[in-house]
Structures are given as C-alpha cells and as structure tokens.
Amino acid sequence: MKRWALPLLVLAGLIGLWQVAASTGTLADVLNLEPILVPSPAEIASSLWEDRSLLAEDAWVTLREILLGFLIGLAAGLGFAVLLRLSPTLRRAFYPLLVASQAVPILVLAPILVVWFGFGIGPKLVIVALICFFPIAVATADGLRSVDPDAIKMMRSIDASRLQLLWRLEAPNALPFVFSGARIAVTFAPIAAIFGEWAGAESGLGVLIREDSAHLETARLFAATVVLAAIALALYGLLALAERRVVTWR
Amino acid sequence: MFSAHGLSHAYRELVAIERIDLEVPAHGVLGVVGPSGCGKSTLLELVAGLLQPSGGRVEVGGADDVAGRLARCALMPQRDTLLPWLSAIDNAALALRNRGVRRGAARAEAGRLFERFGLAGFERTRPAELSGGMRQRVAFLRTLVAGKPVLALDEPFASLDAISRAEMQGWLAAALASDPRTVLLVTHDVEEALYLCDRVTVLSARPARVVEELSAPAPRAPDRDAAVTDPEFVAARERAMAALHEGSR
Numbered sequence: 001m002k003r004w005a006l007p008l009l010v011l012a013g014l015i016g017l018w019q020v021a022a023s024t025g026t027l028a029d030v031l032n033l034e035p036i037l038v039p040s041p042a043e044i045a046s047s048l049w050e051d052r053s054l055l056a057e058d059a060w061v062t063l064r065e066i067l068l069g070f071l072i073g074l075a076a077g078l079g080f081a082v083l084l085r086l087s088p089t090l091r092r093a094f095y096p097l098l099v100a101s102q103a104v105p106i107l108v109l110a111p112i113l114v115v116w117f118g119f120g121i122g123p124k125l126v127i128v129a130l131i132c133f134f135p136i137a138v139a140t141a142d143g144l145r146s147v148d149p150d151a152i153k154m155m156r157s158i159d160a161s162r163l164q165l166l167w168r169l170e171a172p173n174a175l176p177f178v179f180s181g182a183r184i185a186v187t188f189a190p191i192a193a194i195f196g197e198w199a200g201a202e203s204g205l206g207v208l209i210r211e212d213s214a215h216l217e218t219a220r221l222f223a224a225t226v227v228l229a230a231i232a233l234a235l236y237g238l239l240a241l242a243e244r245r246v247v248t249w250r
Numbered sequence: 251m252f253s254a255h256g257l258s259h260a261y262r263e264l265v266a267i268e269r270i271d272l273e274v275p276a277h278g279v280l281g282v283v284g285p286s287g288c289g290k291s292t293l294l295e296l297v298a299g300l301l302q303p304s305g306g307r308v309e310v311g312g313a314d315d316v317a318g319r320l321a322r323c324a325l326m327p328q329r330d331t332l333l334p335w336l337s338a339i340d341n342a343a344l345a346l347r348n349r350g351v352r353r354g355a356a357r358a359e360a361g362r363l364f365e366r367f368g369l370a371g372f373e374r375t376r377p378a379e380l381s382g383g384m385r386q387r388v389a390f391l392r393t394l395v396a397g398k399p400v401l402a403l404d405e406p407f408a409s410l411d412a413i414s415r416a417e418m419q420g421w422l423a424a425a426l427a428s429d430p431r432t433v434l435l436v437t438h439d440v441e442e443a444l445y446l447c448d449r450v451t452v453l454s455a456r457p458a459r460v461v462e463e464l465s466a467p468a469p470r471a472p473d474r475d476a477a478v479t480d481p482e483f484v485a486a487r488e489r490a491m492a493a494l495h496e497g498s499r
Contacts, residue, residue, distance in 0.1 A: 150327040151333070153295070154392075155348075156300060157298055157299075157323070158392065159396065164348050168333070168347070249334040249335045
C-alpha cells in the first residue's frame, strides 16, 4: 500500500488543481477557450454517473473488441513464435520481417479494413489482433530462443524429443517473455479498438467519443476516456496478477 | 564400455581435441583433467552423443553413431541446469517423464533415490531454495535416473566451496558404490580426479592431447581425508600436476 500512497497523492492533487482551475474559469482563460469546453472533474464525475447506462453499453462493445482481439492476437503470436522456433528456415525467412513490421503504423490500416470487412466487429478484431500479435510474437520468439544451451544438451541427453524440449524447457523459459509482450499488447489494444471504431462503427466508446466531440459534450467525452483508461488499467492489472500466479520462480 | 580411437574434433578452423585414445571398462571411472578451455567439455559431448567427431572413432557400448551413444550415455553439464519452475523431485524425474512415465510413478521412482541419497524432505523444494551441494545432488540424481550405463560428468562440483566439494566427493563415491556405473568425469581438480576415479588422463592445452595416464592408488576409499594424504596419493598428485604443467606449455 505504501508505494501507492505517493502516486495517489499526486493524482489527487492534480485532480484538485484541475477542479479549482476549471470551476473558477482559470483553465478556460489560460487555454483561451469557452468554459463549456473545459469540464471540471466534478462535471466529469457527474456525467459518469448520469450517463452510466450509455457508457456501460458502449464500454461493453469496446471491451469485447479488446478482449477477443487480444485473445486472437495472443493465440496467433504464440503459434507463430513456436513455428519459428521449430523451423530454422521459417525463422530465417520471417523473423527479420516480424521485427521490421513493428515499425509499420498498423493503426492507419483501420479505414481499409472497414472497407474490406464492413462495419461489424470484424475489422476491429483484425486491427486489435494485429496490434497485439507483433509484440507477443517477437517477445515469445526471443523467449523461446533464450534457453541455456547447457540445459538443451542436458534435456537431449536424457532423451527429450523435440516437442518435449519445447514443452518442458523452452515454453516455461519463455513465459516471462510472453507476459512482457502481452503487457505491451494489452496497453495498445484499447487504442487499436478506438481507431477501429473511428474508421466505422455504430457503437463503442470510440463512437461515443467522436459524437461527443462533434456535439461539444466534453464532460461525457472525458467520462468515456476515463472508462477506457479504467479498462486498460484493469487489463494490465489482471495480466500482472496472472504473471505473478504463473511465473512463480522469479 | 566406452572407447575412443584417434578421436579428433574441430570447430571450423579451431582444433579442440586431437587424436585421443581412451578405453574404459564397464563400471570403470575415468577422470580427465586438463587446463581450462582445453576441450574437455568437447570430449564429453562427443562421448555423450551430442556431437559427431570430425575424425577418429568414439564408441559407447558398441555404438558409434550419435543416436546409439545418446541412448547409452547421460550428460551432467557443468552448471546444474535444474529447471527453476520444477520442484526438486520433478527435476530429478525429468528423464522418466521424457520416457512417458506418468508423473505419479516418476515421482515415486525418483523419490526412492531421494531417500537413499540424503535428500528426503526436499522433494517439493524449488531449486532456488536448495544449497549448492543439494542442487548438484539433484542434478546428479536426474542423470542417474535416466538409467543409462554411462555417465558423463562435466566438472560436477566446480561451483562449490572447498568444504562442500570434499563432502560431495565422498557422497559421489558412496553413490557410485551403491549404484555402479561407467563414468567419464571431467574436472580441473587433480585431487578430485585421483580420489574419485580408477584412472586419470591428463590432457594438454588446446588442441587437447593425452600427456599422461595414471592409475589412482585408492579409488573412492571410504575415508577420504586419509586417502588424499596417503604418500602414494600425494606422489600421484605430484606426477599429475607435473604433467599438467608440461601440457600447459
């Protein structure tokens, strides 16, 4: 608890400052904006309460896109990394591309994916899965390779088959890497879902944020952002918890 | 049980070992000492079937192919290489699990050795919580449990302090007395080799060549302290040291 006290205090202080600056109009003056465009934390909180059913509905849509997309990206990333480990030829062919592809701004593909797959959940899943796939695949591939060569010799010497080597030695050894890749993925997944929704969707927090922006519903826009941040933090926390339960030897 | 004739190995241009001849009967224990980096580990991997020699012949139990040697020889690498996510007993039982034995049966079989070798009570302990000596014992049991006639041990006690090392040498001597195997023991510790082995081969600096072969005066004598201070033992150690010095030049 102690190590959280200070950051929480800083956060409370910032929110307090914001509250004072927004309610006295100072913040709007400084930013040279209409006061209606600069909601105070209290207004955001009241929007969170009053619009709770709308926010919950849209949050559920976005959360589903994030979770399903993440799971697809995770499965594909793990599978691909294992394939690269089992086949040196595939590794030579694909690993450099995999690393280089991290530099591609995949999010800008969102509009074309909507053209290809329509307005349903499909293009959002594709974009979230793609965003999650690369960090997980690269981290897992590196983890599978980082095995102590002496441990491989030991396992071969006590009759481990290739699959046993993978299952008993390389895969557990790669787990901390998988988790660090998954943590990166889960941080970017909400952004990917929002981009997917912006490119074309009927519901979701991204849709709500865009509509609120157009209609100057700034309090609810911030409320939607708070919900999105809460989702991202919760997923990150769940992953950290899972890592602590699974990787018990570190 | 295993032999090498004119055995050579090179990694590209780098010649690691050159024309080595060895001959070890069943249940014989051969020690190999040599300066650091002389190719001792390469020799072990050749015998254990983890490498194919670039020249000469190496045979274990009549097999000179990789698969045949792998099937007859288990390697214990220099560092214990215990898997940190498995308990001590599951580490020791790895060979059985690889052979398809169910977890319960594998644990029961490895567990019997835990009792015999002074590890009872530590079955469920993770490697990180074991002392250096205990880790080496678990690693040795893992090698033993593989059930192969030949054991290739790579500096098994190099990471231990002097007192634990002396203790573990006594422990290994007792373990081999109760469960005899043919052993190739690589070490840089001349005293360890002369105490634990029937015969000791001294190798030169790289490329490794045999510079001296000695018979140990009292292999695995029950009283280790008395054995290593015996004048005959001391003389053998001096001969081995002289050969090491000569080979290092």
